Amino acid sequence: MTTMTEASVREFKMPDVGEGLTEAEILKWYVQPGDTVTDGQVVCEVETAKAAVELPIPYDGVVRELRFPEGTTVDVGTSIIAVDVSGGAAPAETPAEAAPEAPAAEEKPAARTPVLVGYGVSTSATKRRPRKGAEIPAQETVQVAVAAVQAELNGHAAAPAVVEQRPLAKPPVRKLAKDLGVDLATVTPSGPDGVITREDVHAAAAPAPAPTAAQVQVTAPLAAPATYDTSRETRIPVKGVRKATAAAMVGSAFTAPHVTEFVTVDVTRTMKLVEELKQDKDMAGLRVNPLLLIAKALLVAIKRNPDVNASWDEAAQEIVLKHYVNLGIAAATPRGLIVPNIKDAHAKTLPQLAQSLGELVATAREGKTFPGAMQGGTVTITNVGVFGIDTGTPILNPGESAILAVGAIKLQPWVHKGKVKPRQVTTLALSFDHRLVDGELGSKVLADVAAVLEQPKRLITWG
Secondary structure (H helix, E strand, O other), X not given: OOOOOHHHEEXXXXXXXXXXXXEEEEEXXXXXXXXXXXXXXXXXXXXXXXXXXXXXXXXXXXXXXXXXXXXXXXXXXXEEEEEEOOOOOOOOXXXXXXXXXXXXXXXXXXXXXXXXXXXXXXXXXXXXXXXXXXXXXXXXXXXHHHHHHHHHHOOOOOOOOOOOXXXXXXXXXXXXXXXXXXXXXXXXXXXXXXXXXXXXXXXXXXXXXXOOHHHHHOOOOOOOOOOOOOOOOOXXXXXXXXXXXXXXXXXXXXXXXXXXXXXXXXXXXXXXXXXXXXXXXXXXXXXXOHHHHHHHHHHHHHHHOHHHOEEEEOOOOEEEEOOOOOEEEOEEEOOEEEOOEEOOHHHOOHHHHHHHHHHHHXXXXXXXXXXXXXXXXXXXXXXXXXXXXXXXXXXXXXXXXEEEEEOOOEEEEEEEOOEEEEEEEEEEEEEEEOOOOOHHHHHHHHHHHHHHHHOOOHHHHXX
């Protein structure tokens, strides 16, 4: 009978699948305890603040335990699955009795094992820092003894020595405490081994309610937990993509001073060009729609007004001019709004832009957009017209200088060549960061987009 030891168990930790992510939600497990897995096999799907991602296991073995159920949000670096790599079959139950501890003299450092990039650090023989209440190191013991002797010579009783310990908390929790102005030394930890959690920091940051006169005189009974009518209300936890979107929009709205300008455009000629391009052999198999020509018009306007393609570096107090355009396209998905971008869109021909746009939209709708596709955007287009909306005042994506909202294209009465005729008309709205883009520059960009859509032949002369 094969006996499985702790040394044969590998802990697969939640990796950082994006840039600087701190947590992810386990959406679905593809394996169960007892299943055999191989190196590179996808074991679960997780949702980060940016997208849903499938995670492959980095070694062969038998699944011993799933550490968390589906729907749980787990910090990056936390073990999510244990795999026995000894080659033996996983037991049905974990023995309740702990194995006897080996003498300290016989302990040996665990062998380092290779780890895939992005999957945490390898196991080593490093020791944890002393916990609260642990022995005082020898050097500190000497310092305490010296202080006691000096106090006795001065005729004072020696005060008990207090060795300050650095509060235990993960880097994201330390950053949260710093942002909220909470001193971790004053926080009561609730995590294992005295580790301070996010909830502890939030609890410490919450202002204590002022006691009422009745509470001062008598002890008030415990308040009943908040309830709501489940037959008339539904509560949805804010997490994943929607949580990240909310945080980004609040941060952008209250950081960058927004200005929005509007223009109503006759796009009749653009709509005719769309129909002509659908029959063009160079566009065969590609999706041709008004959004494609609007994207091209915006790229032409940026080429003519390059200063609009920039970002604001608050730390360095510098304006960063971008000599490339990563064009973001806002996409509504079942998990919320995401904004993947077309890398180096400025360098693409119209057929290449159509292909990239089609792939971006299809991937987003399937929920398979990779986090890297949503990083590094410079300007964005949001097409609210598909919902029948005339236009809106879009909020900038963090780090970007401008966003163009496209309204619904409708047949309306329009003065054309001195006569009122039915024409295809839409309204465009350009929001921009007024620290980077003044009214003149913003107006020029919007006017250029409108001019190209009114006379699409300008794509040849300006582009």
